[in-house]
Amino acid sequence: MVTCPYCAFNNKEGLLFCEDCGRQLDAKDPSATLPTRKVDENFDNFAMRATWGTARFENSSAVVLHIRDTTTPITFIPTEQTILGRLDNSSPVQPDLDLTPFGALDKGVSRVHASVFRNEDTLMLMDKGSANGTHLNGQKLIPHQPRVLRNGDEIRLGKLIAHIYFKSSVGI
Amino acid sequence: MDFSINPYTELGVALNATQQEIKDKYHQISKRLHPDKNQSKGALVQFQSVNMAYEILSDPRRREQYDNAVRNMDRAEKSDFVLRLTSSKRYVYPFNEPQVVYLYAEIFTEESGTQKAQQREREAKLNLTLVLDRSNSMSGTRLDRVKAAANQIIDQLSDNDYLSIISFNDFAEVVINSTSLDNRAMLKARVSMINASGGTEILKGLSLGATQNRIHQGHDFVNHLILITDGNTFGDQDQCITLAQQLILEGVSISAMGIGHEWNDEFLDELTSITGSNAEFIMNPNTVQRFLNDHVRSLANTFAERITISIAPYADVKLESAFKLSPRPHPLSKDESVIRLGNLQHHKLTSVIFQLELPGDMKVGFRSLARIAVAGDILDNGFRHYQTSSEISIGVNNDSNAEEPPANVMDALNKLTLYRMQERAKEALERGDTQEATRRLENLATRLFEHGHEELAQQALAEARQVANTNTLSENGRKTLKYGTQALLLDSGTTKL
Numbered sequence: 006m007v008t009c010p011y012c013a014f015n016n017k018e019g020l021l022f023c024e025d026c027g028r029q030l031d032a033k034d035p036s037a038t039l040p041t042r043k044v045d046e047n048f049d050n051f052a053m054r055a056t057w058g059t060a061r062f063e064n065s066s067a068v069v070l071h072i073r074d075t076t077t078p079i080t081f082i083p084t085e086q087t088i089l090g091r092l093d094n095s096s097p098v099q100p101d102l103d104l105t106p107f108g109a110l111d112k113g114v115s116r117v118h119a120s121v122f123r124n125e126d127t128l129m130l131m132d133k134g135s136a137n138g139t140h141l142n143g144q145k146l147i148p149h150q151p152r153v154l155r156n157g158d159e160i161r162l163g164k165l166i167a168h169i170y171f172k173s174s175v176g177i
Numbered sequence: 178m179d180f181s182i183n184p185y186t187e188l189g190v191a192l193n194a195t196q197q198e199i200k201d202k203y204h205q206i207s208k209r210l211h212p213d214k215n216q217s218k219g220a221l222v223q224f225q226s227v228n229m230a231y232e233i234l235s236d237p238r239r240r241e242q243y244d245n246a247v248r249n250m251d252r253a254e255k256s257d258f259v260l261r262l263t264s265s266k267r268y269v270y271p272f273n274e275p276q277v278v279y280l281y282a283e284i285f286t287e288e289s290g291t292q293k294a295q296q297r298e299r300e301a302k303l304n305l306t307l308v309l310d311r312s313n314s315m316s317g318t319r320l321d322r323v324k325a326a327a328n329q330i331i332d333q334l335s336d337n338d339y340l341s342i343i344s345f346n347d348f349a350e351v352v353i354n355s356t357s358l359d360n361r362a363m364l365k366a367r368v369s370m371i372n373a374s375g376g377t378e379i380l381k382g383l384s385l386g387a388t389q390n391r392i393h394q395g396h397d398f399v400n401h402l403i404l405i406t407d408g409n410t411f412g413d414q415d416q417c418i419t420l421a422q423q424l425i426l427e428g429v430s431i432s433a434m435g436i437g438h439e440w441n442d443e444f445l446d447e448l449t450s451i452t453g454s455n456a457e458f459i460m461n462p463n464t465v466q467r468f469l470n471d472h473v474r475s476l477a478n479t480f481a482e483r484i485t486i487s488i489a490p491y492a493d494v495k496l497e498s499a500f501k502l503s504p505r506p507h508p509l510s511k512d513e514s515v516i517r518l519g520n521l522q523h524h525k526l527t528s529v530i531f532q533l534e535l536p537g538d539m540k541v542g543f544r545s546l547a548r549i550a551v552a553g554d555i556l557d558n559g560f561r562h563y564q565t566s567s568e569i570s571i572g573v574n575n576d577s578n579a580e581e582p583p584a585n586v587m588d589a590l591n592k593l594t595l596y597r598m599q600e601r602a603k604e605a606l607e608r609g610d611t612q613e614a615t616r617r618l619e620n621l622a623t624r625l626f627e628h629g630h631e632e633l634a635q636q637a638l639a640e641a642r643q644v645a646n647t648n649t650l651s652e653n654g655r656k657t658l659k660y661g662t663q664a665l666l667l668d669s670g671t672t673k674l
Contacts (some may be wrong), residue, residue, distance in 0.1 A: 006274060017274075017275065017276065017277050017537070018272050018274055018275070018277065019265075019266075019276035019277035019278055020263065020277050021279075021582065021587065021590050022590055022591060022594040023594075024597075024601075024622070026620050026623075026624075027549070027594045027595060027598050027624040028624070029591070030436065043421070121317060147615075147619070149612055150612065150615065150616050150619070151616075165268035
């Protein structure tokens with residue numbers, strides 16, 4: 006199996022171009038075959054996001070969400086669909102991860118803003134049609150179109166900025 | 178004596194091979210191709226020719242007869258075509274899972290310089306039939322351009338050629354009875370009288386076209402029918418297909434040009450691919466003249482007709498897809514026992530790329546992948562059936578240092594991926610998965626931008642939006658993407674000969 010270094014699609018061995026995104030699969034690219042990198046325990050180290058992390062998300066991995074200007078990171082295990090949003094009792098759908106304590110209302114986070122879910126051995130981020138949009142590494146997502154998350158990625162929900170890290174062993 | 182096959186090349190033995198060598202080689206090949214061992218359709222066809230070759234060579238009397246007959250034939254002036262096979266990798270690593278290997282087959286003519294010069298004067302003789310749609314939708318610019326294009330063809334053909342022209346709507350009528358080109362002015366006058374009205378019934382046009390084409394049909398002619406239409410035909414498609422199947426047996430090929438976006442591309446693709454030809458998408462009627470002109474010129478440049486290729490992957494190898502790269506790129510059916518490739522032109526390469534799947538856990542050492550046979554009718558002073566075949570092997574070893582596949586194969590696959598991406602977007606849409614289709618089209622747009630095909634990329638992006646909003650592709654956009662990505666392959670797949 007050759008995992009596409011760009012979109013993490015699993016291609017059959019010997020293919021020269023990714024069946025999913027169409028980019029050239031270069032066997033020499035190390036990120037395609039490297040095992041999961043151990044998450045740096047020091048989450049204050051923001052320099053990490055300058056380097057591209059792995060896209061591989063093991064079955065046992067957990068997600069660590071570090072929201073900017075807060076001290077404690079949030080750790081959660083993604084279910085079939087973990088909805089990120091703002092708790093509002095009048096809304097029919099409740100988020101799995103409530104961002105209200107982090108100033109979600111002021112920062113323009115929608116009630117159902119985005120979702121995070123597993124896809125074989127990658128983690129995907131999808132905008133759920135939010136009012137202010139979801140950005141991944143500064144790039145605006147197209148609503149309802151999943152994108153692969155990498156270790157160290159910066160996501161922005163409205164004006165709320167957070168970094169996503171993968172934690173390989175579940176020790177919560 | 179039957180010269181349609183060369184028993185020596187068929188078995189891959191030397192001219193002075195001993196009976197024992199011939200026998201051993203025969204056993205080796207037939208073991209791989211035997212219907213009990215190999216289920217692929219191509220293997221069956223090749224098994225028959227190998228048997229035929231063995232029947233000749235195993236009998237000393239028949240072998241001598243063959244040898245003598247070949248010696249007496251004037252081989253000096255004859256030229257044949259050559260088949261060359263390349264695989265994307267020379268060595269593979271024995272993974273414990275299946276892996277993909279590409280096979281690149283090139284067919285080209287082997288002609289010397291003097292023959293090149295002679296050929297300039299002796300073009301292939303054409304027996305051409307134009308079947309023109311004159312339904313109401315053709316009125317105005319479209320019909321005017323088609324008429325102008327037909328007039329140009331009348332000028333372009335040489336005196337030895339035959340031409341007939343049919344026009345059709347709900348009925349078909351003969352505009353020009355199959356004739357040689359002695360009175361061009363009169364022929365043009367007839368063409369100018371075509372006017373538009375009524376609907377589109379392709380079968381009527383095609384059958385009358387077939388009748389006209391048969392008048393001067395001959396083995397030493399390139400018998401060809403060109404259908405130009407802008408509409409969809411209803412209810413008679415199956416009969417059209419049956420007619421095409423019959424025509425190819427008579428040695429007539431059909432190509433089609435679809436103007437605008439209302440014609441049925443799947444139907445015309447099927448109709449023409451039966452005869453080894455293809456359909457072209459003409460968005461702007463102003464280009465019909467150029468398309469038709471190029472097409473007729475390539476017909477006149479024919480070296481061999483009715484080229485077929487058959488591939489027999491060995492038992493544990495699977496054929497995944499086949500695509501013709503040049504001269505006109507289009508997908509091929511992998512389920513046919515012999516795949517028709519149309520005409521082979523002088524000094525022009527015909528090339529096909531096959532995607533094969535190798536099993537996991539292969540033994541280290543050299544192994545054969547597949548046997549490929551190519552056949553065709555060469556048009557030099559009459560006609561002569563010729564067949565050639567070749568086998569491709571690959572090394573399996575544990576330290577296969579990653580070597581780059583040949584640049585032309587890389588380039589072709591790169592562009593083929595783009596074509597596949599739009600196919601997959603369509604498949605997703607057919608499954609009703611709109612999000613997936615949108616995502617794939619956007620991916621395609623990104624790749625097209627990267628490759629510098631801005632117009633196509635814009636089209637892909639527009640279609641992505643169209644799909645997101647309406648759950649369907651626009652007819653125009655779908656055809657533009659399909660034929661546009663196919664056309665990207667035009668300049669790849671051609672190597673220096």
